[in-house]
Amino acid sequence: MTRKITVIAIAFFLLVNFFGCSSNQELISGKPEAENGVYYNEKIISEKLYSNDYITGYLSSKRNMVIFVKDEKPKYIMLDEEGNKIREISCGFKGKGNIFTLDKNDNLYVLVHQYEKDENNIVTEVTRQLIVYDTEGKKIIKGTPLKIKTEGDEAFREAVAKGIYVNSKKDIYILNLNGNIQIINENGKILKNIDTSLYQAIAIDENDNLITVKSQEKTIEKIDAKNGKKIWHMTLDKKDMPREIIYDKNSKAIYGMNDNGIIKYDIDGNVAKRIVDFNNYSIHDFGTYIVDFEIDSSENIYCFVADDGNKDMEKGYIGRIYKYEKTDKMVEDKKEDKKQIIFSVNTPSNYFSIVARMFEKEHPDIKIIVDNSNTSDYLEYRNKLNATILAGKGPDIICSSSLSFKDYIEKNALININEIIEKDKNFNKEDYNTAVLNAMEYKDGLYLMPINYDLNVMIANEKILKEKGIHIDDKNWTWTDFHNIAKKVCESLKENDQKYYAFPKMNKYTSFFYQMVVSDIDYYLGVNDKKVKFNTQEFIDILNLCKNIKTSNLAHPQIGYEEFPESPSRENIAFFLNQTISQYEDILGFNNVFNSDWKILSMPKGEHDKTTKIYGNFCGINSNSKYKDEAWEFIKFLLSEKIQAFNNPLNGIDGIPMNNKARKILALSTIEDQKKYKQNKPERFMEKNLYLITAADINTIDSIANNIGKYSYNRTDKEITKIIGEQLDLFLEDEISAEETAKRIQNKIEIMINE
């Protein structure tokens, strides 16, 4: 009897396992895998394509490419598979013809855009006109121009199209910049709107259904175009979300492209394979933006790339076409001969991959693998790192800003870079920001090399300070000074005086007070005299000071940080606390803090330690690494003037560069670029109340960087942060007294230090 029951139970479980996991309409996340045995060769088949907008192209049925260019006059050119020009179709229109497509008979549909600008160079009117050319270049349809007034950014994005698509029944779909899909007739009149959701890209399949990409929801959907109903949808990880998609009618496959590569999804969106990983190729040079792509029936890929950094002011945008040809064998030379360096970093940006490829070109015997897979979970990243270091391995270079580096340094997991610098004749510390270099030293050794740095500053309302006669020496001021100044700002001597406040309303005071409390962390931890001093009157006084600041009326009752840009009465607030500057450009928006009369100040320091909080990309070399010298070469490359002077906002990283010359170049180019920005788009400047950076501002920022003191390794230790933060939270919510807080912190920290 029991045997029968057992057999039935086992059969039941097996059945459930086989049929329970069938694929249904929804997939939670498809993970891309590299296809085996297929390799793509990269080559540039066309260069120096000029246009008045980003270059994009379409494949005709004969596998020729049609592209819109504008040399002397606008025209469409047709290139063959190897990029040779076959013929031209001259346009009979003025304006931009880059929004076009080919239907199944190779007729060319273009939605011509013309802009009317006013004296401030702001677009006030957009004219759209549909023109259709046949394969000979003859106009077969010429729609009526449709004029749309565009007051403001939103109307502009509604009027300008991002793409035009034609299905087999010759219905015309328009995807606008604001993410709307419209069906129009030949005269440009809107016949139908498809679900005003925000679509980023669309494609049409052989049954005339729409395949759409919704980037905010991270889904790809197939919609029945007749009634707008969803046929299926697929949710993806952020790194598998495409920016553009294509549907191949022959193989019935969906291809998507994003900055990481080209991904193939099958008809139900079940399995995604990354067929090309751009990080393995050189398409991601600095300044390039991959606009769009096409795939032919042999799965060769064509990528249209805009050379953003080299925009020629007269000729306009410069474009290139990369072709990825599918082959069966690897053309790359053997990896075994190369020295492999693993560079572990936890930012999602592909900046490091780009620099790694450039480094590999100069050092063909070294291969750098950039591991940026762990960007979301800090604990997971740290545990994995610890485990690999314990096993005697681990990445050769660890690049991070948020690890508790003290643990690794104490365990000799990172080598002393000073020793390498002494032996290296080509590296001179004077070429780099010596204040930051000195700040990063730990017990007379340098274990982390900063590639760049962010500064933590306070913005002060000069108008109030002048009125109250307050002068701040921000190189030397402490939190007690700050408290006294804040009190002085808030007191009104005479009846009719304007009431000022010291800082905005804070929802949670913990992070602000935490800064105050740990500004002397090395002193309280007894780094120098080995005595933990939390349970002292001094620390209790600081806690009570925090309580005082919180309960006194130093904060504005209504205006918090979120309300700052909109509210005009923010001029009555004296300090905007905790602003990070990671680029010189960040100053652009500071007029939205205080309208005109503002000043950047260093954060106050503690009474005893003179440390500040800085972040950035800090690189350490693993003691277990077999290629320490090569790793150092790569770090030097990251610090070189050529690399640090160019930071493309599209695929760069945050941080002010360490290389002195690069920093100067970047400062000058920032000033130049912003002047040009104001000249070209004055409406943006006015609309967003932007501030034009000057050389004096650069000097202020640089002098704050020179004043940072030492980087406190204890301040960023996660355990210490947790212990003090938790008790501080309880204290600020009046659950425990200051003495109790001090006692608890003392006990826990003592256990921690003496373990």
Added chain:
Amino acid sequence: MISKFKKTETTSALFFLAPSVIGLLIFYIIPFIWMIFYSFFDSPINGRFVGLQNYINLISNGVYKLAVTNTIVFTGISVPLIIGFSLLLSILLNKKIYFRHGLRTSFIVPLVVPVASVILFFELLFDTRGFINGILAFLNISPIDWLNSSWAMLVVIIIYIWKNIGYNIVLFLAGLQGIPKEYYEAVSIDGAGPVAQFFNITLIYLMPTTFFVIIISIINSFKVFREVYLLAGDYPHQSIYMLQHYMNNMFRKLDYHKLVTSAILMAAVIYLIVLIMFKIQKRINDAFVD
């Protein structure tokens, strides 16, 4: 012929045992031996051989001594308590009372409830503004910060007993049901009351079960770390900072040599305790059989 049969039987037995044995080797035995090697070096990365220095450092470390003291105090209080309670309850449950089966099941439930839900409940009970403090306020007693004062040990004991009493009850019940009823009847004919019955029959015949339960309870007293860690974090109040906290923190700080040293010491102590218990049990058994 028979020996050949025995040989194939042995080989097939080994064959079936092989997966478990290999797993045990890879995940327990070999790492343990590796750990013993590690404990003689002073650093997990590029360490030097330091012999017994790690052990000496560990034993003289104040925080380690605190952890050991707390662990011994906790185990010393909670194990006798839980054995007393579970013995009592199992005797009661052995008699015919209402809802006997339901009650037996309900004591097992704490063992199977996921730890995260258990923690939520205990936080509700013992928080400064939790349920128990609410009752105290009702009785006009000022609230006690349970987990952050010297009452914390009591909280951990309560959690330990609540969670593991079911397991012990099951074991004791099994042992009780192994005592034949005739013995009780025989003794009651001789005029022994329930107390005498208890001391002369129940305790004696439960001896093997009791030893087993003691060992299991001691081991379970180390497992209570899970709940304590979820409630109070890496650095709880000093009275509940136990050996596992120390070891967990050493792992986090990459101080693997200290970790393995303390783990080996703990394993050695547990081994000694179990050995002593077995020897005592054997001695009593032998005396009894005679």
